[in-house]
Amino acid sequence: MRASSDIEQAVRAYGDAVWRACLLYLRPADAEDAFQDTFLKYALRDTPFNDDGHVKAWLLRVAINTCKDILKAARNSNESVDEMAEQGREGELGAADDRAALELAEVLGTLDSLGDPPKTQLYLALYEGYTAREISQMTGMPVGTVYSWISRGKKRLREALS
Known part of the structure; x- marks a missing residue:
């Protein structure tokens, strides 16, 4: 298991990128779960990485795969994936009122x-x-x-x- 300082550093350095990747696939509530699962997997992975770029790439790949797993589970439970995605988009747009x-x-x-x-x-x-x-x-x-x-x-x- 990684030291808490390593985990905190990874969240500070790559948390925004992982969060954006999760939101690309899921509504915010499910994106939070995927985000947490991604960093939990990072915390439990004890093997070293070659460099910081490898850490970021690994985190993004794990986040995307975690999101896909959540979507598969939703499909298997007969929840509409389109409905999940639409709810996520509405949540993002609710507070966003500027053109950009x-x-x-x-x-x-x-x-x-x-x-x-x-x-x-x-x-x-x-x-x-x-x-x-x-x-x-x-x-x-x-x-x-x-x-x-x-x-x-x-x-x-x-x-x-x-």
Whole structure:
């Protein structure tokens, strides 16, 4: 188990990125669960990481997989995934009244509607700033496939937003 200071440092350094990734997939209440599960898994993982970039990549991959597991569980319990996502979007927009927040919410909602792939690849490239090579390592996809999904995703995102 990791020291509490290591866990606190990881939450300070990468908590915002993990939270945004969770909100991309889930409504806020479920995103909180995924966020906590992600850092719990980090706390319980005792093996060292190569560097800080590897820690962030690992946390984001675990967060995304945790969110997908929550969505699968919701599907298996017959709860509408679309309903879950819609409730999440409404919660985000309730307090957001300025134009930039509404535009961001529209982009995130549209990104969410693209499905996966390319949702994960686009999120990691556009919002987290990862290169295709880094995304390839995180997702286990060939680099060329990542480039293709990012390109297709950008095109579909542009079409959906215009």
